[in-house]
Amino acid sequence: MLEISALRAGYGALEVLRGIDLSISKEEIVAVLGSNGAGKTTLNVNISGLYPVFGGSIVFDGVEISKLTPEQIVAAGIIHVPEGRRVFPNLTVRENLELGAYRRARERRAQNLEHVVAVFPRLAERFDQKAGTLSGGEQQMLAIGRGLMAEPRLLILDEPSLGLSPLLVEEMFELIRRLHEDGLSVLLVEQNVVQSLEIADRAYVLENGTIAMQGAASALMEDEGLRRSYLGLA
Amino acid sequence: MLDPILLWSGLINGLLQGSIYALVALGLTLIYGVLHIINFAHGSLLMLAMYGVFLLFTNFGIDPYAALPILVIGMFALGYGLQRVLIGRASHGRDENILLVTLGISIVIENLALFFFQGDTRTIDVPYAFDSIEIAGVFVAIPRLIAFGAALLIAALLWLMIQRSDVGRAIRAVAKEKQGARLVGINVDHIYAVSYGIGIACLGAAACLLMPTYLVYPTVGHAFVLIAFTVVVLGGMGSFPGALLGGLLIGLCESFGGLFLGESFGQIGIFLVFIAVLLFRPSGLLGSRV
Numbered sequence: 001m002l003e004i005s006a007l008r009a010g011y012g013a014l015e016v017l018r019g020i021d022l023s024i025s026k027e028e029i030v031a032v033l034g035s036n037g038a039g040k041t042t043l044n045v046n047i048s049g050l051y052p053v054f055g056g057s058i059v060f061d062g063v064e065i066s067k068l069t070p071e072q073i074v075a076a077g078i079i080h081v082p083e084g085r086r087v088f089p090n091l092t093v094r095e096n097l098e099l100g101a102y103r104r105a106r107e108r109r110a111q112n113l114e115h116v117v118a119v120f121p122r123l124a125e126r127f128d129q130k131a132g133t134l135s136g137g138e139q140q141m142l143a144i145g146r147g148l149m150a151e152p153r154l155l156i157l158d159e160p161s162l163g164l165s166p167l168l169v170e171e172m173f174e175l176i177r178r179l180h181e182d183g184l185s186v187l188l189v190e191q192n193v194v195q196s197l198e199i200a201d202r203a204y205v206l207e208n209g210t211i212a213m214q215g216a217a218s219a220l221m222e223d224e225g226l227r228r229s230y231l232g233l234a
Numbered sequence: 235m236l237d238p239i240l241l242w243s244g245l246i247n248g249l250l251q252g253s254i255y256a257l258v259a260l261g262l263t264l265i266y267g268v269l270h271i272i273n274f275a276h277g278s279l280l281m282l283a284m285y286g287v288f289l290l291f292t293n294f295g296i297d298p299y300a301a302l303p304i305l306v307i308g309m310f311a312l313g314y315g316l317q318r319v320l321i322g323r324a325s326h327g328r329d330e331n332i333l334l335v336t337l338g339i340s341i342v343i344e345n346l347a348l349f350f351f352q353g354d355t356r357t358i359d360v361p362y363a364f365d366s367i368e369i370a371g372v373f374v375a376i377p378r379l380i381a382f383g384a385a386l387l388i389a390a391l392l393w394l395m396i397q398r399s400d401v402g403r404a405i406r407a408v409a410k411e412k413q414g415a416r417l418v419g420i421n422v423d424h425i426y427a428v429s430y431g432i433g434i435a436c437l438g439a440a441a442c443l444l445m446p447t448y449l450v451y452p453t454v455g456h457a458f459v460l461i462a463f464t465v466v467v468l469g470g471m472g473s474f475p476g477a478l479l480g481g482l483l484i485g486l487c488e489s490f491g492g493l494f495l496g497e498s499f500g501q502i503g504i505f506l507v508f509i510a511v512l513l514f515r516p517s518g519l520l521g522s523r524v
Contacts, residue, residue: 048417050413050416050417069421070416070417070419071416071419071420071421074417074418074419075419079417080417081417082413082414082417085414086411086413086414086417087411087414088406088407088410088411088414088415089410089411090406090409090410091403091406091407091410095403095406098400098403099403099404099407099415099418099420100418102400102404102418102419102420103418103419103420104419146418150418150419
């Protein structure tokens with residue numbers, strides 16, 4: 001459903017992604033792994049249209065989206081839950097969730113709100129609290145919940161486990177697995193290699209702006225090179 | 235000892251005048267809160283709106299109160315356009331550029347006004363300008379009373395809109411988290427322009443409420459905008475209730491300052507209070523603490 005080819009991208013004169021080919025099929029969960037500075041976030045912000053691409057193409061459901069605005073891309077159904085959550089700190093939890101349906105699925109807002117609250121019961125307890133007062137884990141749930149409000153066709157999760165306690169990380173991956181089971185296509189961008197490979201169907205490893213490795217998650221898990229460079233295992 | 239009736243009249247006059255300050259300051263604080271810029275064009279856009287009321291009255295005989303919807307919509311459109319095609323584009327996202335652009339706009343508008351209207355003061359002659367009613371011994375001009383009520387009503391409506399509507403939620407979201415706003419599909423440039431437009435629309439309303447009892451000349455905005463800046467800082471930058479409270483307080487300061495220190499010294503009271511607030515509560519009365 002998403003087809004990226006020869007994507008080049010970066011900031012100003014700095015080229016970060018130097019020709020990326022990547023694809024995601026319907027109802028697939030694809031992990032993009034890599035260390036800091038490999039270009040993972042750059043990939044995400046270019047898919048969601050926050051920055052103009054330098055070259056190459058991004059095709060979603062047969063439509064070229066690399067020139068579209070972020071609003072148009074949201075409207076098409078690609079929902080990006082960014083690194084650092086980016087919830088609205090001055091708005092209540094409810095208002096944050098309602099704004100999730102600002103551009104898409106607005107007519108089913110009330111019913112999706114119920115659905116999100118069922119997925120994240122803890123958000124219901126905080127419903128009228130300002131999002132800025134939530135803990136890091138709760139903010140991450142809110143950010144994902146806000147994404148779900150738009151009925152994503154493809155959900156991009158950027159470092160959802162970042163800054164969470166080990167227990168919460170566990171919970172987060174369990175949640176992603178459940179969302180995927182419900183039929184959601186997910187692009188999961190993570191530093192957390194083992195847990196990502198456990199829930200992903202396929203994975204790409206980014207290094208210095210190019211794809212160093214790719215394949216089925218189970219195969220990558222066994223790969224000697226990957227184990228050496230990312231897991232510290234001999 | 236002052237006559238209590240003088241104090242009473244000082245109180246009423248202060249509140250009436252303060253409500254207009256509040257209305258002008260509301261627009262300024264909204265623009266600051268969302269776009270994080272000081273709108274230096276605020277005073278000259280108020281002046282422009284006042285000339286608009288003047289022209290509608292003298293050329294078409296449209297009563298200033300009847301002109302209110304026209305001015306509000308017209309000024310909103312002007313503000314939206316200014317932000318979308320001029321301020322936003324020329325600033326390239328840099329705050330110091332925005333300052334200069336809004337300053338430039340104000341200089342252009344003021345000089346255009348000088349060119350077309352010369353430096354003369356102009357008034358409109360409405361039949362009810364001197365109608366007044368007595369409130370517990372003090373005579374109050376009815377147009378000023380209308381201005382007071384309308385300013386409070388507009389402030390309340392604006393607050394409701396910001397708190398309850400989808401566009402209000404989007405405005406508050408953009409104010410604090412631009413990137414997050416883009417990712418839920420909010421067009422940030424559009425929301426910026428809407429916020430600027432609403433801020434300028436407040437000036438359209440203020441102009442209609444002012445003109446029955448006030449006069450207009452090309453630099454009339456200066457008197458208001460300096461006070462409006464004070465109100466915004468006093469109430470807390472970006473705070474709506476703060477602008478309202480600050481406006482009324484400044485009106486009272488001016489009125490009582492005039493009462494105790496003499497008419498021409500009235501404004502000293504404003505700046506004494508202002509300095510005191512900056513010394514002891516720099517985030518403003520209702521501003522969030524930094």
